[in-house]
Amino acid sequence: MLTPIEIPSSVDAWPVPTEVETLIHDSLERIERFQDNWERTRIEQFVAADYRHVYQALAWINQTQLRIGDAFLEWGCGFAVVTCLARRLGFSAVGIEAEDELIIEGRITAEIDHSAVTLVSGNFLPPGAEDLADDPTLPSVGHTASCGYASLDADLRDFAIVYGYPWPGEDSFHAAVFDRYAARGGMLLMFRGPNDLRLFRRTG
Numbered sequence: 001m002l003t004p005i006e007i008p009s010s011v012d013a014w015p016v017p018t019e020v021e022t023l024i025h026d027s028l029e030r031i032e033r034f035q036d037n038w039e040r041t042r043i044e045q046f047v048a049a050d051y052r053h054v055y056q057a058l059a060w061i062n063q064t065q066l067r068i069g070d071a072f073l074e075w076g077c078g079f080a081v082v083t084c085l086a087r088r089l090g091f092s093a094v095g096i097e098a099e100d101e102l103i104i105e106g107r108i109t110a111e112i113d114h115s116a117v118t119l120v121s122g123n124f125l126p127p128g129a130e131d132l133a134d135d136p137t138l139p140s141v142g143h144t145a146s147c148g149y150a151s152l153d154a155d156l157r158d159f160a161i162v163y164g165y166p167w168p169g170e171d172s173f174h175a176a177v178f179d180r181y182a183a184r185g186g187m188l189l190m191f192r193g194p195n196d197l198r199l200f201r202r203t204g
Helices: 009-013 018-035 051-064 081-088 100-112 148-152 171-181
Strands: 002-005 071-075 092-097 118-121 161-164 187-191 197-202
Touching (some): 009 051, 018 051, 018 100, 051 161, 051 187, 051 197, 071 081, 081 092, 081 100, 092 100, 100 118, 118 148, 171 187, 171 197
Parallel strands (some): 071 092, 161 187
């Protein structure tokens, strides 16, 4: 069972350090260049989030919510901006990404940020999780990438906080996966679009 946790609207007033603002600004510029490169096949499922707002929400969670640990996981980490932001907040941060080009870019972000994060190429869905999807055409379903957790020698239940940016229509699927496989007390943070962050705790 997932229990929603209200994120106060005042979270967007939480301070963001200058070095974090710089990381976000520079990463967004890199992402824009990446997406504007017409010599590269466009990765339709990669869209940048509002990284500033996500950072503020993570900072608020870090200071106000009981956590079962410091292990953080980003589902579909892309350029790994959120993974690096989580590391700056003191989390042991991991990102899983199925697209090879994006995992390369994520490692560049981590190198630029001098961030000790773990990034692995693979599928962020635990084995068997695709059976929870009502629609087999959902973007998260059907990846041929190997299981990312196998590379980590870990399971979803080993993470205290999971962050994801679900494609429209995938919210309930991602929530169902977290509810099935995450640890009791673990939290799921979902970015659903501008000014729309949702936080849940697995209580059942």
